[in-house]
Amino acid sequence: MPAPTSPKKKSLMPTGPLRRKLRAAGHHLHAIVQVGKEGVTDAVVRQLNQALYDHELVKVKIGTESPEDRFEAAERLALESEAQLAQILGRTALVYKKHPEKPRFEPGPARAQEPPARPARGAKKPSRRA
Numbered sequence: 001m002p003a004p005t006s007p008k009k010k011s012l013m014p015t016g017p018l019r020r021k022l023r024a025a026g027h028h029l030h031a032i033v034q035v036g037k038e039g040v041t042d043a044v045v046r047q048l049n050q051a052l053y054d055h056e057l058v059k060v061k062i063g064t065e066s067p068e069d070r071f072e073a074a075e076r077l078a079l080e081s082e083a084q085l086a087q088i089l090g091r092t093a094l095v096y097k098k099h100p101e102k103p104r105f106e107p108g109p110a111r112a113q114e115p116p117a118r119p120a121r122g123a124k125k126p127s128r129r130a
Contacts, residue, residue, distance in 0.1 A: 013084040013096070021105055022057055022086040026094040031061035035077070039067045045080045052083055052097040056104055060093045 013019055032055075033048050051058045060077060062070045074093035078085045083097035098106055 012088070013086055018106065019086055022094065022096050025105070026057055026059060026086065029057065029059045029094075031059040031092060033058060033060045035060065035062045035066050035068075035073055037063065037065040037067070040073050040076045040080070045077065048077060048081050048083075048095065052081060052095065053099070056097065056099045057086070058095050060095055062091045062093060064091065 032051055033044065035044055048058065048060065060074070062068075062073045066073055068076070070091050070093075071088065074085055074088050074095075077083075077093065078095055081095070081097065083095045085093060086096045087094040096105070
């Protein structure tokens, strides 16, 4: 398969149910990390790493005054923070990194247990009378 020519297609994580789930969850988020006129700096990467540890899914706003192209900046952020790009929409990038202990979007060691079975819908509840 030939390499994608579009920078947008090259930088995104593989398509699939996880990416769709991340995009849906990221729709309601606000950008909590911003790339300014100095571009992607060590301080921005540190801020993104902390935000990814706290939230696992983060929106990053890439300012118009940034010296890097929005695709280059998003790809560099993902590379330096060892995360994945779920979406680039305009000047906003959605960055995802699986939490090491408590993943919310992917099953992990913390979610190995299955939730208790729920009664079927419409089933009668046991009476409270003894």
